Amino acid sequence: MINRKPFFIELELTYRCSQQCFYCHNPPRDLKFYIDDKAPKPRSVIEMNELNLSEWISAIDQIKRLDEKYEGIMDVVVTGGEPLLRSDLEEILSYITRQKLSHMLLSSGEPISDDRITKLLESGLEKIRINLTSHKYVFNMQSLIMHIKNEVVKKINIAKKFKDFGVKEVGGNIVLTSYYLDFLEEIVELAYKSNLDWIEVNSVYKVGHGYINQKFIVPDPNDERTIQEKLKKLIEIYGEKFIQNYVDTDILYSRIPIPTNWGEVGLVIVPNGDIYPGSEATSIPLSKLGNIKNDSLIEIWFSYPLLNKIRSLSFLGEPCKSCEVKKLCRGGFRFNAYITKNDLFAPDPSCPIVKDYIGKS
């Protein structure tokens, strides 16, 4: 079914976090998905026992075996929650480096100190992406703009510090929520002047807390043209290498389904070692593929029935089975199927073709 390794293995070392991102994809504590109308729901993540250092080392040994035995290019993405909250992050990174695995750290950059940056560098850190947008201060509506700006400046300064200390590649991540839309140009300009290597602009994805808080964080549809024009202009000014634009407003406003990438892109290992087929899948207990302490990563990637079923598209019913773009859409977003039907294999109800089919039948 597939003859190459995944593009990346994501290690979510902890669900603890120093931030308050309303779009966080980590699974909410109660795993109940509803769209909150009253106020953004603060981040509150499911509790689980984290793997200890020796268990993560064993997990990395498995990743190494997958990397060396099979065709392709693979990265280890180290993230969380906030990975800096693991006091053994340096040991984990050192081990990944010693195994000669390509890796990247995704972090909010907090909490950090000069000493910690030095230790991370000594552990082999070469590539880090700092998340520039969180919502820590949005409950303070009186001085919201000032708090948002201060927060971004602080994050860019942290990113710059990583760069100044000698980390080779330092990028920034902007999740384009309604809170940040007005400041997009300012953030990008400051990041550019601070010598960051790239800025990713990502959409809000309606998964995890992003699903629950969508009414407050998805930019107003009336701003669609503004979003497109702002991004176009930024790419013209700074180039596609610096501005990595992943915003598709048709996806943002649920006009087209998000393609399923399970079984094609990567695997996610969550803090307790459970393995999932995607970052949004960590909110879907039905999509759990195993646990790194007991199961083989190689067997899961190449042979797990759920992944093969998704890869083969054999799960598709009508109208997807007969759809001319099924090989591109791949059945649409499984998170949507799960939360609306409690069924991993149901058609994605966000697709207009599915909506039309259901309306007629």
Added chain:
Amino acid sequence: MGVKTLEREVSKEYVIKKFETEIAMKRIKYMMYYTKNPPIYYMVSW
């Protein structure tokens, strides 16, 4: 920062055209990128 209500509907033809052009290109670029370059992080879709 209010609650959004206005969402534009699109036709079946629009969805198919979007996938056959933009999404297909994104997918090809993504797959080609990974055959040559160190991976970037982009987990949710193409």
